[in-house]
Amino acid sequence: MTSDDTPKAPARAVRADVRRNRARLLAAARETFQRDGADASLEGVARLAGVGIGTLYRHFPTRQHLLEALLADVYAELAAAARDLLLSPAPGEALMTWLRAFISQVTVFRGMAASAVVSLRDERPEPSRRAMCEAGEALFARAQRSGDAPADAAFTDVLWLTGAIAAVTEREPEAAGRLLSLAAAGMVPGRR
Amino acid sequence: MTSDDTPKAPARAVRADVRRNRARLLAAARETFQRDGADASLEGVARLAGVGIGTLYRHFPTRQHLLEALLADVYAELAAAARDLLLSPAPGEALMTWLRAFISQVTVFRGMAASAVVSLRDERPEPSRRAMCEAGEALFARAQRSGDAPADAAFTDVLWLTGAIAAVTEREPEAAGRLLSLAAAGMVPGRR
DNA sequence: ACCTGAACACCGTTCAAGT
DNA sequence: ACCTGAACACCGTTCAAGT
Numbered sequence: 001m002t003s004d005d006t007p008k009a010p011a012r013a014v015r016a017d018v019r020r021n022r023a024r025l026l027a028a029a030r031e032t033f034q035r036d037g038a039d040a041s042l043e044g045v046a047r048l049a050g051v052g053i054g055t056l057y058r059h060f061p062t063r064q065h066l067l068e069a070l071l072a073d074v075y076a077e078l079a080a081a082a083r084d085l086l087l088s089p090a091p092g093e094a095l096m097t098w099l100r101a102f103i104s105q106v107t108v109f110r111g112m113a114a115s116a117v118v119s120l121r122d123e124r125p126e127p128s129r130r131a132m133c134e135a136g137e138a139l140f141a142r143a144q145r146s147g148d149a150p151a152d153a154a155f156t157d158v159l160w161l162t163g164a165i166a167a168v169t170e171r172e173p174e175a176a177g178r179l180l181s182l183a184a185a186g187m188v189p190g191r192r
Numbered sequence: 193m194t195s196d197d198t199p200k201a202p203a204r205a206v207r208a209d210v211r212r213n214r215a216r217l218l219a220a221a222r223e224t225f226q227r228d229g230a231d232a233s234l235e236g237v238a239r240l241a242g243v244g245i246g247t248l249y250r251h252f253p254t255r256q257h258l259l260e261a262l263l264a265d266v267y268a269e270l271a272a273a274a275r276d277l278l279l280s281p282a283p284g285e286a287l288m289t290w291l292r293a294f295i296s297q298v299t300v301f302r303g304m305a306a307s308a309v310v311s312l313r314d315e316r317p318e319p320s321r322r323a324m325c326e327a328g329e330a331l332f333a334r335a336q337r338s339g340d341a342p343a344d345a346a347f348t349d350v351l352w353l354t355g356a357i358a359a360v361t362e363r364e365p366e367a368a369g370r371l372l373s374l375a376a377a378g379m380v381p382g383r384r
Numbered sequence: 385a386c387c388t389g390a391a392c393a394c395c396g397t398t399c400a401a402g403t
Numbered sequence: 404a405c406c407t408g409a410a411c412a413c414c415g416t417t418c419a420a421g422t
Contacts, residue, residue, distance in 0.1 A: 018405075041395065052407040057397070092380050099379075117360050149380055154370075158379050160360065161371050168309050168356040178346075179353050186378025187291075187350050188284050188341055210386075233414065244388040249416070 022059050024049040029066050038067060038111025067115040068126070074105045074116075075128040082135035092148030095139050096184060102136075102159070103166040103176050113166035120156075120163055133159070214251050216241040221258050230259060230303025259307040260318070266297045266308075267320040274327035284340030287331050288376060294328075294351070295358040295368050305358035312348075312355055325351070 028049035032040045042063065046056040060066040081101050085094040106116045119129060133155070140158060143149035149158075161183055169176040220241035224232045234255065238248040252258040273293050277286040298308045311321060325347070332350060335341035341350075353375055361368035 021406090042397095043395070053396090054398080054408070055406055058405075063396090092382065096380055143380065148382065150374075150377060153374055153379065157370055157374055160367075161357065161374055161379065164356040164360040164371070165353065167360060168352065175352075178349055179356070182342075182345055182349050182353055183375045184378060184380040185342060186376060186381055187345065187353065188288055188335065188376040189378055189381060190284065190340065213387085234416095235414070245415090246389070246417080247387055250386075255415095 021049070021051050021055055025051065025056055025059055025066070026069055030070055033067075033070070033109045033112070037109060038063075038115060042066075064115060064118060067112065068119050071106075071112070071116055071119055072126070072128040074108075075132040078102055078105060079128070079132040079135040082132065082139050086135075086139055086142065091139075091143040091146040095143040095149065096180075098136065098139055099158075099162050099180060099184075100177070102162055103169075103180065104173070106163065106166050107170055107176070110170055113163060113170060117160070117163040117167055120159060213241070213243050213247055217243065217248055217251055217258070218261055222262055225259075225262070225301045225304070229301060230255070230307060234258075256307060256310060259304065260311050263298075263304070263308055263311055264318070264320040266300075267324040270294055270297055271320070271324040271327040274324065274331050278327075278331055278334065283331075283335040283338040287335040287341065288372075290328065290331055291350075291354050291372060291376075292369070294354055295361075295372065296365070298355070298358050299362055299368070302362055305355060305362065309352070309355040309359055312351060 025045065028045045032045045032048060036044075042056055043053055045066075046053045049056070056066075060069065078098070078101060082098055085098050088094045088097075103113075106113045119126070122129075136159065137155045140149060140155040144151050144153075162180065165176060165179045165183065169179060217237065220237045224237045224240060228236075234248055235245055237258075238245045241248070248258075252261065270290075270293060274290055277290050280286045280289075295305075298305045311318070314321075328351065329347045332341060332347040336343050336345075354372065357368060357371045357375065361371060
């Protein structure tokens with residue numbers, strides 16, 4: 001935030017190191033979690049990244065921090081997808097397409113969806129998640145206006161319910177599709 | 193299964209011990225899990241039950257076995273509730289009441305609902321769960337016949353979805369109620 | 385036949401020492 | 404300022420010894 005960048009700051013080289021370590025840790029975590037699930041050994045992640053376990057903890061104090069860093073990329077993509085879908089003509093169809101994408105993206109590895117549900121409950125903003133929620137909410141509000149989605153429902157609940165489906169079906173896309181269709185059409189329609 | 197019970201079998205006294213240990217373990221697990229959640233230390237459960245850790249493992253080879261033994265009681269109560277509700281006049285209302293009871297009963301402690309979802313996915317019969325599913329299915333079939341529930345939906349999916357809601361809302365009854373209402377009425381009604 | 389608990393294995397987490 | 408990895412703590416699980 002300093003407006004003048006005097007040449008007394010030699011923090012550049014160090015920063016590159018830190019950033020590279022962070023990137024390596026994220027890549028290693030992605031690879032490890034895809035193979036062993038979100039409960040994989042963090043020691044293994046650090047080893048694959050080529051850093052000490054202490055460095056992992058310095059960057060990501062908890063496993064959930066590491067998982068949310070991976071989710072940030074997913075949320076950014078989903079935000080972009082929601083903005084694109086806002087241009088499509090059918091509001092209900094567009095919302096459904098986006099919810100299917102949400103489930104698909106958030107079940108890249110076992111345990112990721114559960115982590116996403118936790119992150120969605122978190123009160124603090126977190127930029128990429130906030131962007132996704134805003135874009136998704138616009139998509140949902142349009143469906144409400146067109147009468148495709150219930151006027152009295154909250155978008156946060158829609159996303160929560162969709163996350164719940166992702167979390168229980170995990171890597172069974174057909175089952176996820178069935179449960180999403182069921183929740184979309186209604187288990188006991190006509191209920192308020 | 194022997195039709196003659198010859199007096200040569202002195203297994204009675206031992207059996208009483210075993211059964212008492214099992215009962216103590218279940219009571220201790222219930223108490224411990226209610227306080228610390230389903231991921232509580234099993235060492236603590238054994239200590240509270242007054243038995244060695246080896247005895248716990250002899251009775252329940254995995255944590256999930258222990259949790260499913262606790263769930264068996266819940267399932268038995270839910271089976272009875274479903275049979276009672278089959279006598280009520282409004283099929284849709286009766287189904288909703290039962291699904292609410294399911295969520296409530298299966299969220300007695302943190303982590304119980306996740307265990308229930310796992311147990312529901314299990315292929316093997318398991319008497320009390322089978323009884324609950326049969327009674328619940330009758331309730332659901334009646335709602336389908338009266339046009340309150342979709343004809344093309346499977347009861348196992350309805351229960352799975354309800355379990356998912358229980359698992360993510362856990363000990364927040366208001367949230368569970370909202371998500372259940374949303375899934376009942378439909379997030380995007382008119383979808384197939 | 386069942387129970388016990390010491391022993392083993394494994395993992396998360398911290399922090400003193402190093403660069 | 405950041406990194407390292409040994410050290411500590413804790414827990415799940417087994418199994419030889421006991422009753």
